[in-house]
Amino acid sequence: MTFFGDRSVKAEAARAAKKVALKPTDQRKTIKDLKVGDTAQIVDFIIENEPVRKIQAMGLRRGKKVTIMQKLGRGIVVKTSNSRIVITVDVARNVEVK
Amino acid sequence: MNEIIKVALAGNPNVGKTTLLNHAAKTNLKVGNWAGVTVEKREGFLNYKGYDIHFIDLPGIYTLEPISxxxxxxxxxxxxxxPDVIVNVIETTNAERDLLLTTELLELxxxxxxxxxxxxxAHKLGIEVDSRHTSELLDIPVVKTNGRNGDGVSELLDAIVESAENRRVPKTVRYSEHVEDALGALERRQHGAEIDKRTLLRMLTEGDGQNEEKANLEKFFRKDINSIIKDERYAFAHGFYNEAFRxxxxxxxxxxxxxxxxxxHPILGFFIFLLVMFLLFKISFDFSTPFMNWTQGLIDNxxxxxxxxxxxxxGGGKWLPDFFSQAIVGGVGFVITFVPLIAMIYFLIALLEMSGYMPRIAFIMDRFMHRLGLHGKGMIPLLLGFGCNVPAVMATRTLENKRDKLLVMAMIPFMSCPARLVVFSFFAVLFFVHPAVVIFSLYFLGIAxxxxxxxxxxKTAYRGxxxxxxxxxxxxxxxxxRTVLLIVWVQVKSFLYKAGTVIFAASVAIWVLLNTPPNLKSQSDSAAAYVGKAITPILKPIGINDWRISTSLIPAFLAREIVLSSMGTIYSADVHKKNPEFHFLPALVEQAKALGSATKESFMSLLTPGIQTLQTDEGNRNLASAIRSSFTPASALSFMIFLLLYTSCLATVAVMAREGGKTFAFLFLAYSFVIAxxxxxxxxxxxxxx
Structure with missing residues (x-):
């Protein structure tokens, strides 16, 4: 049995809807909007789905500074502390930064 | 009888768990510098201070919330x-990330x-940690280790024994006040039963609507309970990191x-990848050819x-020398001459794996792969497939999605492995002016x-x-x-083992069938010929119209190299060698000299830009020309293509059945035969x- 894996879809949707109401998703700056060489700080996660929970466990957490090392196709290499993580655009647009 | 201590090695991926185990238990388990080398439980045993320590090396995990x-x-x-003791291996350079798993393990x-x-x-990167202070904070042993040279491993073993003897459990993890109050209330309701924190937390998150504590917490934090707990764990890990690390x-x-x-780099990176692949082939061909010739000379002369x-x-009749020169030298010996080629390929693949380049290929190639609907991460199993299809199929375990997994698994058997290369290198040289071009084309055909x-x-079964x-x-x-050579040695050993068992058995079986019934005038009346002739009609349209080849293809289902050992056995019966005078000492000296010049030739070949390739100048000419008589260039090419595409490898079919299901493996086998x-x-x- 997974620990966090079985949260209800409804709750997720409700939360996502609330956030959208607070600030439209397209106005929030995400990792997807950063350029190679940019450094920014993670402030929030727009949708906390499975891949987002995975990258959190891999070290991309609230308050962490990230640097964009390379972008290629749908892949983005993000560096935080001493680890480098490849994420795809569909994951990157759920990570809000400032 | 010693007491057994069962020890689990747990930690994030690529933190060096297997390397530590190799040091501790003197095992030769496969290691590499990328996340996901270990995809199954592996074991190591050690007798230490009167205990039998039983290590279980586990695949890396970032959290106790598994996905793949x-x-x-x-x-x-x-x-x-x-397990009696959990050894949590932390990569000190990435300790903050790793401490999430540590926190979850502490809860247990x-x-x-x-x-x-x-x-x-870590020291080079300016990260310092006081292991004694950390140990005091958690009340469990904390040991600094170095997987590269094995420093700290004996201290680690002492700590394991101490921990098991005293059942030294860590201090209880404490989260924020509100969460602790809720957990306290839950615990009181269990009427004194001892419950670990992780179970309590699960009771809190999984509790139904009656769970007052959950509702209160969610109201207070304005988050759902899973997010609350997760953030508490991150906060603990972060706080702990700041306390223990500088x-x-x-x-x-x-x-x-x-x-x-x-x-x-978007452009350079791609060309570097191509260059690396080219060098992989060039070096493994050119460097090993002189040694292959030497091995052949060593066996023949x-x-x-x-x-x-x-x-x-x-004395004792003619059958013994016949058996020896046909089944042993012709069959097993023929295959063994390819050991240098196999060793060289594994050496270079191990370099790729140990350097950290492997997952980067996945990133570079995802650009093309995802257009085809494939996962970039799927590149890693595919690349491993060029080494051996079996571990490559196992490596698909790291893919999170069943669909991706089966897709990649259905591609792997078309990636040409060294067993196929062994066959190609023999036939391509025999029939074509530019063997390297032919072999390259075969590799690309497999990929295509x-x-x-x-x-x-x-478009059909795995949409989505x-x-x-x-x-x-x-x-x-x-x-x-040392590590790279060890990996190569493990592979060469398993190849030699295969030569001594399966290949040997197949050669003996073929030889026996060739000589059944006894005292035949012509081999084409033997049982072996009978079997081969029975399946020749299926193979005739693809140009294989000789029982000696179709017979060789049957045992080759066990492993592709066997096609060569079987052909070697059959054809060497036709070759009548004259027995020249043999003098031990001069022959030995000659072999030593030959090894010297082979080594020189190998290194010289690396200085030329193109691929020289596999020109077997001397060696078993008789056998080669006997085999040549059964093929035309067209049928040789079609034979190689057939062997490339048809999953003629029992081990691969078996691992596919285990990882993807029996139906999948069987359908794939049939499909590969039809395509081939x-x-x-x-x-x-x-x-x-x-």
Missing amino acids: EDEYIAYNFIADEK KRPMVIALNMSDE KRKVTARDITDRIDKVIL FFSPLVLSFLSGV IGLLTAFFLR KLSHFVMELPPYRVPRL WGVAFVVYQVGSLI
Whole structure:
């Protein structure tokens, strides 16, 4: 049995809807909007789905500074502390930064 | 009888768990510098201070919240098997990330030891940790280790024994006041039963609507309960990191970042990848060819005459020398001459794996792969397939999505492995002016059929959207020669083992069938010929119209190399060698001289830009020309294509059945036969016209 894996879809949707109401998703700056060489700080996660929970466990957490090392196709290499993580655009647009 | 201590090695991926185990238990388990080398439970045993320590090496996990199959294996073991001691291996350079798993493991309140691995790398990056202070904070042993040289491993073993003897459990993890109050209330309701924190937390999150504490917490934090707990764990890990670790400023820029500027460059990176692949082939061909010739000479001009002169002294009929020169030298010996080629390929693949380049190929190639509906991470199993299809199929466990997994699995058997290369290198040299071009084309044909298969499957059985892609890129590391040579040795040993068992057995079986019934005038009346002739009608349209070849193909289902050993056995019966005078000492000296010049030739060949390739100048000419008589260039090409595409390898079919299901494996086997036959048919028919 997974620990966090079985949260209800409804709750997720409700939360996502609330956030959208607070600030439209397209106005929030995400990792997807950063350029190679940019450094920014993670402030929030727009949708906390499975891949987002995975990258959190891999070290991309609230308050962490990230640097964009390379972008290629749908892949983005993000560096935080001493680890480098490849994420795809569909994951990157759920990570809000400032 | 010693007491047994069951120890689980748990930690994030690529933190060096297996390397530590190799040091501790003197095992030779496969290691590499990328996340996901270990995808199954592996074991090591050690007798230490009167205990039998039983290590279980687990696949790396970032959290006790598994997603992919390899992660489930680790999670289930920790949760269900209750090891006596958990060794939590932490990559000191990435300690903050790793401490999430540590926090979750601490919640279990089981005897635990922390190994702060790669502390030397951390020191260079300005990260310092006081292991004694950390140990005091958690009340469990904390040991600094170094997987590269094995420093700290004996301290780790002492700590494991101490932890098991005293059942030293860590201090209870404490979260924020509100959460602790809620957990306290839950615990009181259990009427004194002892419950670990992780179970309590699960009761809190999984409780139904009656769960007042959950509702209160969610109201207070305005988050759902899973987010609350997760954030509490992150906060604990962060707080603990700040307490135990110190970071000083270092000015030196990270070498990995500098290398990545070039390697991961959108344009340069792609060309570097092509260059690396070219070099992989060039070096493995050119460097090994002189050694292959030497091995062949050693068998033909030294061992074979040595044993034959001994046998002729013993007497006992003609069958013994015949058996020796046909089944042993012709069959097993023929395959053994390819050991240098196999060793060289494994050496180079091990370099790729140890350096940290492997997952970067996945990143570079995702650009093309995802257009075809394939996962970039799927590149890693595919690349491993060039080494051996079996571990490559196992490596698909790291893919999170069943669909991606089966897609990649259906491509892997088309990636040509060294067993096929052995066959190609023999036939390509025999029939073509530019063998390297032919072999390259075969490799590309395999890749193309693999891609077409994936494309076809995606349009039919495995529709659906391409899933996201998350993968870690390790820092570059200079491979240690010792480790690389050990990996090569393990592979060569298993090849020699195969030669001594399966290949030997197949050669003997073929030889016996060739000589059944006894005292035949012609081999074409033997049982072996009978079997081969029975299946020749199926193979005739692809140009194989000789029982000697079709007979050889049957045992080759066990492993492709057997096609050569079987042909060697059959054809060497036709070759009548004269037995020259054999003198032990001069022959030995000659072999030593030959080894010297082979070594020189190998290194010289690396200086030329193109691929020289596999020109077997001397050696078993008789055998080669006997085999040559059964083929035309067109039928030789079609034969190689057939062997490339048809999954003629029992081990691969078995591992596919285990990982993807029996139906999947069986359907795939049938499919690969049809494809192999079809392509070979077209090539042979067209080739015969030219």
